[in-house]
Amino acid sequence: MTSSVLPGRRGASAAPGSQALRNGRRAVDRHLSRASEAGWCPVAATGVLLDAARPQVRRWRCGPDGAGWLWWFVDGGGTAFGALARPAALRRTRAGWRLDRPGDDLVQAAEHLGVPAVDLLFCRDRAHRSGLDCGIAHYGGAHCRGRKRAGVSVVPGLVAEYLAPRVGPTLPGAVFHWSLPLEDVARADRPQPPLRPSPTVRGCVADFLAQPQSGARQVAKALVEPLHLLRLGQFSAALADYAQPAPDGVFTALPTDRALFSVPYLAHVLRGLRRRPPAYAADLLAGRAPGDPPNGVGGVAVIRL
């Protein structure tokens, strides 16, 4: 098995893509600070985010508002990571918390497109999240609800799908617990704990998990992290089979172990990692209208890392 995965760079300079996403998140924080709980919607907030992240982030609308958008993170070496992102809202209600996550077909829609599903989670500020219960013990006084930069967060769609039948009313908090601030997925100085692969994960994928990554590979690894940790708590035997990834995939074979997830979780995320962006994303990067964007998505966004 071979791949073009290279070890990550330590001490890399601040990623402009991360800075642009921070600008977008701050604009969303300001936008939502003036809104009543019933007076905002995550689709509009996504527009605020992407507008404020220009020109490092470019977007192209090509479908209905409610559909997910294909996001492509593209680094300076040309490697790209794609995901189907759908806006979701963490809302406070009289009874507690509600996760507004439109539809339950996000994972399957993403599978059809050959990329992972991602919930783009709008969580407002720390005051809004006071009292949020994730149902998980925290030590050292740092509860996840106090997390900085979390106004706009991301979490693999598999997380909500897996947790929904298992955690009951703490689902909104539990999904938040496993999320990551959007701007952190590409932050060069973000610590990257080595992920110890299961014995059936070998070769380049095992190396990828164990070593720090940069650029588009870092974004992919950030989305693997919560699934890897949830997998450790699933006491089921791991499959040793491998499957062919998408054309242009960075990896030439991906593990098919799915445990209690609905799809093979490593393959689901890592097949979004490509040696180059698809033509429609390259068009958008070059400032052209995408020639042939996929059907069934609300739009395309490219983030230059």
Ligand SMILES: [Zn+2]
């Ligand atoms: Zn937590």
